[in-house]
Amino acid sequence: MAKKEKGISFNLISRQKLNDLSSSEKLKYILKEVRQGRILVLEHGLTPTEQTSLIENTMKEIDHDTFIGIEMGGYGEEKTGFFQRVFGVIKKPRMTVIGPAHLLKMIHKDNDKIETTIIPGRGVN
Amino acid sequence: MGIFSIFKRGKFSSIIQKIFGKKHAKIGIYGPPNVGKTTLANRILREWTGDIMGSVSDIPHETRRAKWKTNIKIDNGGSSLVMDLVDTPGIATKIDFKEFMNTYGLNKEESRMRAKEATEGVIESIRWLEDIDGVVLVMDSTKDPFTQVNVTIIGNLEARNLPILIAANKIDADEASPATLKSAFPQHPVVPISALTGYNTEDLYNTMVKHFGKKRNKKRG
Numbered sequence: 609m610a611k612k613e614k615g616i617s618f619n620l621i622s623r624q625k626l627n628d629l630s631s632s633e634k635l636k637y638i639l640k641e642v643r644q645g646r647i648l649v650l651e652h653g654l655t656p657t658e659q660t661s662l663i664e665n666t667m668k669e670i671d672h673d674t675f676i677g678i679e680m681g682g683y684g685e686e687k688t689g690f691f692q693r694v695f696g697v698i699k700k701p702r703m704t705v706i707g708p709a710h711l712l713k714m715i716h717k718d719n720d721k722i723e724t725t726i727i728p729g730r731g732v733n
Numbered sequence: 734m735g736i737f738s739i740f741k742r743g744k745f746s747s748i749i750q751k752i753f754g755k756k757h758a759k760i761g762i763y764g765p766p767n768v769g770k771t772t773l774a775n776r777i778l779r780e781w782t783g784d785i786m787g788s789v790s791d792i793p794h795e796t797r798r799a800k801w802k803t804n805i806k807i808d809n810g811g812s813s814l815v816m817d818l819v820d821t822p823g824i825a826t827k828i829d830f831k832e833f834m835n836t837y838g839l840n841k842e843e844s845r846m847r848a849k850e851a852t853e854g855v856i857e858s859i860r861w862l863e864d865i866d867g868v869v870l871v872m873d874s875t876k877d878p879f880t881q882v883n884v885t886i887i888g889n890l891e892a893r894n895l896p897i898l899i900a901a902n903k904i905d906a907d908e909a910s911p912a913t914l915k916s917a918f919p920q921h922p923v924v925p926i927s928a929l930t931g932y933n934t935e936d937l938y939n940t941m942v943k944h945f946g947k948k949r950n951k952k953r954g
């Protein structure tokens with residue numbers, strides 16, 4: 609019997625889609641996709657509070673046999689100008705990549721580049 | 734209400750604190766696993782109280798429950814800071830029990846238990862963020878500073894307007910590069926230290942007193 613080949617899904621999620629979701633809907637959506645083995649690139653990243661909640665929710669979902677957690681990397685928040693700060697404009701997080709830790713590995717990250725590698729055929733089982 | 738009753742109810746000291754800044758603060762020691770958080774907590778306690786916080790190990794996630802000690806007074810000559818110190822479990826985005834087996838030689842049962850407790854520890858660390866006044870963020874100065882855990886903790890604390898002091902630990906190692914940490918996070922004080930040998934901890938204590946003693950308006954997360 610031929611071995612079933614399964615590719616790795618790599619999904620780019622638009623800013624519009626993310627803006628239409630509440631924080632909890634966004635986190636639920638991301639974790640569901642990542643648990644299904646998909647790697648997501650969010651055009652508009654998560655706020656620090658959302659990132660912390662995502663880590664917390666991830667820890668609750670880890671079952672050690674099928675899901676060991678997530679790999680996540682994003683650029684910092686967009687800089688706001690003087691007048692935006694005065695008028696309380698919230699800094700917006702930038703592009704972020706999130707995937708299952710058994711498939712996605714962060715190699716290096718700095719202000720200009722996020723370097724990742726995808727590990728095909730590496731599962732937790 | 735007379736002056737005496739204000740004084741008696743402890744409001745006088747709180748008024749003084751509001752004017753001149755915080756002199757009693759709850760400080761959390763945070764960071765990824767294996768950067769030396771408990772080694773630093775032990776160093777601070779040993780030097781100022783003669784006590785220790787907990788055990789240390791080369792195996793990640795040795796601290797899996799938050800531990801704390803209250804009323805630790807540190808001085809820098811003219812001024813001082815009284816703090817409750819919280820040593821938190823390392824924050825991670827992934828925990829694989831197989832790493833404990835394959836890299837550190839633990840058996841399967843020990844590894845699974847350690848991993849399970851470690852996930853609970855991460856959740857506990859995150860929940861403590863709600864209840865602290867400032868953070869000593871410990872980073873390994875031999876490693877890449879832009880980890881998601883570092884970036885997430887810093888972003889979260891900045892959103893709450895909480896003071897962060899970065900302890901660039903393991904400065905005694907040959908490959909340490911505290912300059913990289915300083916350039917990565919120029920908006921926060923970075924103090925190179927070795928929690929293991931005690932190198933430059935005097936500078937860390939001075940910075941803690943100055944930095945955590947400042948008046949700030951804490952925002953809710």
